[in-house]
Amino acid sequence: MTNSASLKEAIRDEAARLGFVSCGFARADAAPDAGAELKRWLAAGHHGTMGWMAERADQRVSPTALWPEARSVIALAMSYAPASNPLALAEEPGLGRVSVYAQGGDYHKTVKKGLKALARFIVDRAPSELKVFVDTAPVMEKPLSAAAGIGWQGKHTNLVSRTHGSWLFLGLILTSLELEPDSPETDHCGSCTRCLDVCPTQAFDGARRIDARRCISYLTIEHDGPIPTEYRKAIGNRIYGCDDCLAVCPWNRFAGQAAANQAFLPRAELAAPRLGDLLALDDAGFRAMFAGSAIKRIGVKRMVRNCLIAAGNSGDPGLVDKVRPHLADPDPIVAEAAQWAMEQLAQAPSSAATQRL
Template sequence: MLEPASLKERIRAEAERIGFVTCGFARADAVPQAGEALRAWLAEGRHGTMGWMEERAGQRAHPQSLWPEARSVIALAMSYAPGTDPRALEGAPDHGRISVYAQGADYHKTVKKALKALARFIVDSVPSQLKVFVDTAPVMEKPLSAAAGIGWQGKHTNLLSRSHGNWLFLGVIFTELELEPDEPGRDHCGSCTACMAACPTGAIDGPRRIDARKCISYLTIEHSGPIPLEFREAMGNRIYGCDDCLAACPWNRFAEQAQANRAFLPRAELVAPRLADLLMLDDEGFRALFAGSPIKRIGVKRFLRNCLIAAGNSGDPSLRPHVERLRSDEDPVVAEAAGWAAGRLTA
């Protein structure tokens, strides 16, 4: 039987070999305050239309509510650090800006495959029960990762690492093994408010306080209805997600693309796509372009809505024919966005 300390070091070494840049350990009951913060956030309605967060809030609040046998949590992170500043396309309004995380392969599949490989290694080393999670389950990965010492939650609410910045995909393993916890991550944000100042819509209205209803990532990905008028101009040419608060963080100076998993390197056609081309997509073309991408899940109609808002903000009259064609779209949300964009391009 392996000693717990020896097992931890073997797990860390295997995690690094598989492609994770950092690995930490915490008790399953390490973050009781996270559940309280979640309930307060939900009570304020800051989750918008993400009803799934409210429906499984009880399980999300505590690992042992999801799996009573959990004793320890292994927190892991995989880097997707970009090679260039994601804000560079701000000055190219005829092109769409896609969040860095969605320019490569779907992280759910890549991270989960690596988690399963690490899980097999653990079970082979010490026969035991465990469960792996990446994003889609009701698990609070960020507070657990901070408790496990692999970083801390920045003022933008995302996990930050002194070695890898904030370009991190998180995954966790719940295990029935009793593993010695690591020291929790220390907050190194200090007085910096760069991420808060960078938010185009003011969605980060206090340190670690974010209102999803104002967040461009929420509006372009999770929200299915019309984009509220007050946020359309601020969207600029962002058509899927927003990286501004992440890109503004000074700790990213330590994040290098060489650290990134190669699966997350950007596909050339998604780095700076032309709005004119995107506005011509039908369902078949959309599925072909975004095969293997997390963008595929929002569907062509929601994607066209986003592209139409970007077109309306572009000031480029050459996009007018593409916009006009969509004014008669069968989807009322697309048709409304096209009407708004057409009005902006003729104003």
């Protein structure tokens, strides 16, 4: 058993130096119930078109299923706590709302860079095998992080920390070392249901039970087909993700923006983009605007689809000239979204033309 308090303390200190606000330790088999819950979720079809969730489910259920040599998990978190109210743009229909996590640099690169540096630090002090993961591999970061004591899974399914709230990017290191586990964090949600109640599309079927097919983050990011008509009005001006369930969590009162990693500070062009400008983007313009951003992976067509839905919800006939060219888009999903937006804007009162562009 590698049970040296000095080794664990050294790892924590190095993690903090590398920009992680939390670091905890758990056994590789510490979240046995998570796999069963995943299988129930998949069987219900709640993953929607995210086929990759089902394809590697047998590996996702446990770190040891993915890598049998894993003995311990080191769970880590970086903060991206915003400096301003994430819901502020709800009253600005001419602007697109981008989820806080995507307003700065791509977290995959920043978190993985920190994980690799910490992995080298560990191997130098305790020769071992290890693997690092952000969220592109079949591992269940949230239940494992809860088992490692850095937070608990809130009713919105995301990890919540008493110190850093829920604005956290998670990363894991699986290691062949036998490290003494930390105590799991307990649930501190109590009777609060703010995150469940605020959901615009009622995507939650009870605490920690989310149907991705109704979730705005899924619909605007992961889903590549037409956005179902019944959810379009609820999307409002959200063009990439949704922060509502996180933003209302009372624990975020303790999430100091000073702890946020500088790499995640919002870029001006992503914090409050104008719908009219986004609707004018071609593929080259999209790639230039979103270079170095997690948003880039959805591609220009999906972004334009999202912006057309937001334009239709804006009530601003001034956006008609921005929407009209997309009626002839060769992509039927974009063309249909443009037609819907034109129909909605045709019903808008003329006084709405004074809305911001």
